[in-house]
Amino acid sequence: MTIFPEDLDPELVERLITSGGGALAKTMGIQFIELSAERSVATMPVAGNTQVIGILHGGAHVVLGETLGSVSSAIHAGPGRVAMGIEINASHSKSVSSGIVTATCTALTLGRTLATHEIVVRDAAGRRLSTVRMTNILTEDPRERTAQP
Template sequence: MMIWKKDVSLELLNSTSKNTLVEHLNIQYVELTDNSLSATMPVSSITHQPMGLLHGGASVVLAETLGSLAANMCVGDDAYCVGLDINANHIKAKRNGLVTGKTWPIHIGVSTQVWQIEIVDEEQRLLCTSRITMAVKHRK
């Protein structure tokens, strides 16, 4: 069953990244299913921490980007979603290549939403698992 309340495409989603941190980190939305959203992010100097590893903060940016965008696609035009809380567990390090994040809902409610995000490498090894809680705000 499709959970999205907005008519979206990968092309449209990628166009929303212009002049944002999402564009700066080269995050690209790559898959939209009936109940999940996926995006890729390169592991390179722009996403490294000083030891040459994927920065945990970059992983959190990918996670929050996916969870926030997905949450906002699950509400009508009379509402919008903002982040309340995010956590991330960094499981495995990565020095280069490409990571893929995927989000799906744990809970879609009237006042809150909870989204799970997993970030994997090219071999589908789990690098980071994250959960974001979103507040659903209603426009006046």
């Protein structure tokens, strides 16, 4: 069960619940545990997300990180606004070939127009596998502009 903050935009909660965080997050098996602008946690299975030599694909680390960074930024942006990624990078420290990985997303900066998060991906033993840093621009939801007369 995902823990949502009490003041979270109901429309965002509905989108997260009905979409599972989006088609890619759903396909990768990402499960949200805790969601807020300041700190979010999610898990993802290694199985089904490996590269040819059988270890968790580096791109899977980034997908997990970007998913959490984007949702956390969207929560911070608030109703009528959206978060769009403008920069992401990742450093991979260790590999894993089985089990579940857990990502913890922590806000570095939560501004009016930019939000930056650090996402640390760890294995079941708590070893740091990768560090992802993501910056999102926060702007008016373009769907809001087209909805106005």
